[in-house]
Amino acid sequence: MPDLPGVPDAVRVVRADRGAVLVLPAHALAPHDDAPVGRSGAPDGPDGHPRRVVLDRDGLVPGPDDERTVPTVGDWLLLDETPDGPRVRALVPRRTALVRDTAGKTSQTQALAANVDVVLVVEHLDPDPDLGRVERLLTLAWRSGAQPVVVLTKADLVPDPEGMAAEVADVALAVDVHAVAVPTGAGLDGVRALLAPGMTLVVVGPSGAGKSTLVNALAGREVMATGGRRADGRGRHTTTHRELVPLAGGAVLIDTPGIRGVGLVADAEALDTTFADVADLAARCRFGDCHHTGEPGCAVQEALEAGELAPRRLDSWRRLEREAAYQARRADVRLAALERDRWKKITKDMHRGLRGPGRPRG
Numbered sequence: 001m002p003d004l005p006g007v008p009d010a011v012r013v014v015r016a017d018r019g020a021v022l023v024l025p026a027h028a029l030a031p032h033d034d035a036p037v038g039r040s041g042a043p044d045g046p047d048g049h050p051r052r053v054v055l056d057r058d059g060l061v062p063g064p065d066d067e068r069t070v071p072t073v074g075d076w077l078l079l080d081e082t083p084d085g086p087r088v089r090a091l092v093p094r095r096t097a098l099v100r101d102t103a104g105k106t107s108q109t110q111a112l113a114a115n116v117d118v119v120l121v122v123e124h125l126d127p128d129p130d131l132g133r134v135e136r137l138l139t140l141a142w143r144s145g146a147q148p149v150v151v152l153t154k155a156d157l158v159p160d161p162e163g164m165a166a167e168v169a170d171v172a173l174a175v176d177v178h179a180v181a182v183p184t185g186a187g188l189d190g191v192r193a194l195l196a197p198g199m200t201l202v203v204v205g206p207s208g209a210g211k212s213t214l215v216n217a218l219a220g221r222e223v224m225a226t227g228g229r230r231a232d233g234r235g236r237h238t239t240t241h242r243e244l245v246p247l248a249g250g251a252v253l254i255d256t257p258g259i260r261g262v263g264l265v266a267d268a269e270a271l272d273t274t275f276a277d278v279a280d281l282a283a284r285c286r287f288g289d290c291h292h293t294g295e296p297g298c299a300v301q302e303a304l305e306a307g308e309l310a311p312r313r314l315d316s317w318r319r320l321e322r323e324a325a326y327q328a329r330r331a332d333v334r335l336a337a338l339e340r341d342r343w344k345k346i347t348k349d350m351h352r353g354l355r356g357p358g359r360p361r362g
């Protein structure tokens with residue numbers, strides 16, 4: 001059973017659309033017989049189908065500290081039953097959240113999945129894996145509070161998957177790396193070992209990496225449509241929404257559409273975890289504010305010259321640091337705007353109060 005002490009009646013969001021969410025009760029997520037399933041992967045049964053809960057008009061739910069929040073896949077919600085159907089009373093505080101920065105002049109973030117234990121960073125071996133993308137997704141994963149794991153797909157299409165996996169492992173510090181081939185089943189057991197009851201795993205990676213194929217292989221059935229021709233002949237299928245899939249063993253998987261250039265939400269700690277090697281070197285530079293561009297006593301430059309640090313790795317770190325700093329500045333601008341609006345409202349209310357008994361209060 002999912003571990004939610006003190007919140008016995010919570011339901012979990014399996015899919016979030018603009019004005020409504022689909023939810024399942026905790027017992028539908030507990031280990032179950034692999035009965036025939038609906039499209040959403042929920043077990044059939046009297047109450048096995050996900051329930052649709054219509055949201056307030058703003059599409060938000062009351063979160064912790066009264067802050068209204070956009071619900072996302074993996075969230076736990078408390079419901080009230082009303083004559084008009086179920087309403088969301090509250091969002092249970094998120095243990096972890098995979099958050100990305102969305103495009104926009106001022107910063108806005110979007111939670112892709114909530115209450116996740118493991119982030120599966122999926123990357124293909126054929127064509128060659130993109131190390132920079134793996135580093136970016138690992139940073140996103142560390143920032144979420146969940147444990148990242150790298151899954152390299154299409155191992156059946158390359159001559160030396162283990163050698164390639166070792167290269168990826170060099171840039172994925174403190175992270176397990178699995179090479180898998182779904183057609184042969186090779187390497188899947190290593191990933192299956194993560195599927196303990198109550199665990200929530202989210203799958204992220206570029207379009208075509210094989211995320212839905214992996215989810216189906218782990219579920220042991222077709223829960224997500226995958227690439228290749230669609231049955232209706234209308235070209236390639238690609239996942240268009242995020243969805244939580246309960247597995248028979250009591251773990252849940254969240255599939256996501258391929259994310260192109262996910263915006264990094266600033267987090268120095270996450271970057272330092274992904275790039276622990278570079279951060280350790282930088283901490284040994286003679287000057288605390290070393291830019292690693294030729295200063296005397298620069299441990300980063302020394303490691304580069306000694307061939308102990310790959311120039312690609314340093315470039316990647318710099319790029320992600322710049323991006324995170326940019327995002328943080330935009331977040332500050334947005335926060336400042338919000339503060340301004342808040343003060344405007346407070347002073348307006350004050351003036352109204354000073355004008356004396358205009359309207360009755362309360």
Ligand SMILES: Nc1nc2c(ncn2[C@@H]2O[C@H](COP(=O)(O)OP(=O)(O)OP(=O)(O)O)[C@@H](O)[C@H]2O)c(=O)[nH]1
Pocket residue numbers: 153154155156157180181182183205206207208209210211212213214225226227228237238239240256257258259
């Ligand atoms: N040979 C081989 N092909 C694979 C493997 N995994 C996935 N594929 C193929 O790669 C293509 C893309 O797989 P999908 O699972 O749809 O990829 P996805 O990451 O879910 O893509 P989006 O839905 O667009 O985000 C499909 O044609 C799969 O059959 C694998 O391990 N080996």
Ligand SMILES: [Zn+2]
Pocket residue numbers: 282285286290291292293295297298299300301
């Ligand atoms: Zn330096």
